[in-house]
Amino acid sequence: MAAGTSDQDRFDAAHALWKEGGHEQAAVLLDELSAKHPGNADLFSALGVCRFENGDYAQARQALERALSLDPDQGIAAYNLAHLLLLLGEEEKGFALYERRWASFSRPAWHPSPQLAWDGEPLDGTLLVLAEQGFGDMIQFARFLPLAAKRCQRLVLAAPPELKRLMAPISGVAQLVTAGEPLPPFDRFVMMLSLPHRLRSFGGQRPSPPYLAASKAMDLPGRGMKVGLVWAGRAAHSQDKQRSLDIQELAPLLKTPGVDFFSLQLGQTPPPGATDLAPGIADFEDTAAVLAGLDLLISADTAPAHLAGAMGKPVWTFVTFVPDWRWGLGGETSDWYPQMRLFRQERPGDWQAPVLRMAQALADAAKR
Template structure:
């Protein structure tokens, strides 16, 4: 049996030759004989980083940190591994340990800034990222993260400047291009935004169907599978462009998530609608949200007129306004903390007289469920909403929808139904940076936070306007 020295040489040789499996096996054999072998731990760490599985390097880096206390590189990489595992407390400890010895370590400052950003402290994040790029002005990732922090603070001009610095250093960096696209799109600069928005595909998990990716070239009757991405609201928003594939000579095949299938199939559009869980084989495919770039959609090409209709519309009994309510979106969304409300936040709205509230919320969170249980008469109706066709039928019969940034808000706009959107201080790009209207949906009125987290201001305005509406 080979000894640890020869096994390590074998691991090292395999690593240098790019044979990861052999290097891993040999390094693990070394550690079986010598659990504190620094070189073998380094190889296993490097293999994890090379494979993109940074979180998997944590046990190796933790052993290295114990063997090499105070080593800035080891601690910095340990912080990155904790970040990859979303273990923010230990990540902060690792980056702080580096900064105790090297206060101007740009990577550690940037890493700690990422921790603070994920914790929701955007101001502290911006300060840390700013210190990082001051220490290393050529650090593109630091400029990118600074731009993201500025954006989330609503400092859009500063965000543009920082992201432009990142792109001047690394023009093809996907994260910087994507985040710069967000600011272009938020400003209504779609011609500049759509091409850069394609950078999302470099890091966003999306299905890759069989066939060739369609990039807008002229077609001769080929079927083009339009694949969904992101959330239900995104699919509703971009489905309006599907028929334009015909303008290029193709046959659009719109793949949508199951809950949207019935609604989209019932529109009578000159295209095929399929369930995204079982898409057909087609010669060409295109991500649905790439149609902006592929079709060169300009601001003038975006109409706010309704383009969906409900399968039916029911009118409830009773006096007063019928108002649908949806207050929280997908809890897995990166910005859920900013854009979703708790139902108790809407207490002043719920107290408005002469209003029958209809519960449009799918997926009620535990705190909200308890709030509803304590007030069983809060909603006049809680309909069964098995899919978006059912939701559309309810929305079509309402006098008004009040919603946070959810798929329900997109649905109401696409149906042309009156709706009030409750938006955080820094909204999603499609709602723009200011104003009460959006070019995407004519029937929407937008209520915006004047400062980060200021839902009371929004709710007070909505309650006052609803009271006036109820008095007729």
């Protein structure tokens, strides 16, 4: 920041606190600095991020909007305000602002020129859809592919190889290419998470599950209720420390009588008594086959939860105190996945209460 040494030191201290999870302490410092430097967009952007991650949504919105009023090109403020608007249910504004995300993230060198971006209008030619971000995002937004296919002559999807077998059969997808394969000729392209904005498909107008399916269901052993377990996401995810659980935290669930547990968790040892299915999972088609054979999936906020929801399978999802934008601010239901039930933290970092609520709900379900 363009300020004296002491102010720069305080800004650096706030940034260090934020990185260590001290959002409230960081916000106090940033509040003082922004009052001293009311024209500094970067300060208000940082303050808004801290307020957002502390659950102070009204103050976060005020700070982020102030940052953008001072500097309309402030990419971090635009990106975080987009997430906040989506969390608040303001999808039309949120997805429009989310188009600014490339101001915060660098485009891969192989991405097409922005001049070829599709505007959502009918296209007499080939549309290339580029999957982006995490596997869960891709699974969630795959629902829009059939709609996009109706507005072009031919739709080509570029997606990771882990999704190829699962997504190739989606209605309207004429071709699916993966990493390392040459892109076919195309006339326009669109990023997958831009589809709601380009298609003007929000809220109740968006396609509902099921829109993905397994080619076959796995025949799972056991006579009780068949429940799958995924308690952690990918460690590389920026919010993995917040969203993932330790397997020991699920102990109250694992005592439920009348339940046969199956672990879909990759890279970790399953709890005692659970059947480990992870060694047989090579891609998301394999995951779908497992989900098709389950009565219920219990999951952290990660890709298998999205897949179960996309298949219309019952899924209970753990949600952090400050939730990811797609889960909204309250309640047990999801606008994106009607068969999903949300179990929310009551305090940051504390999974005890949602686990106990889920354990009681599972005991009730197993008796039916």
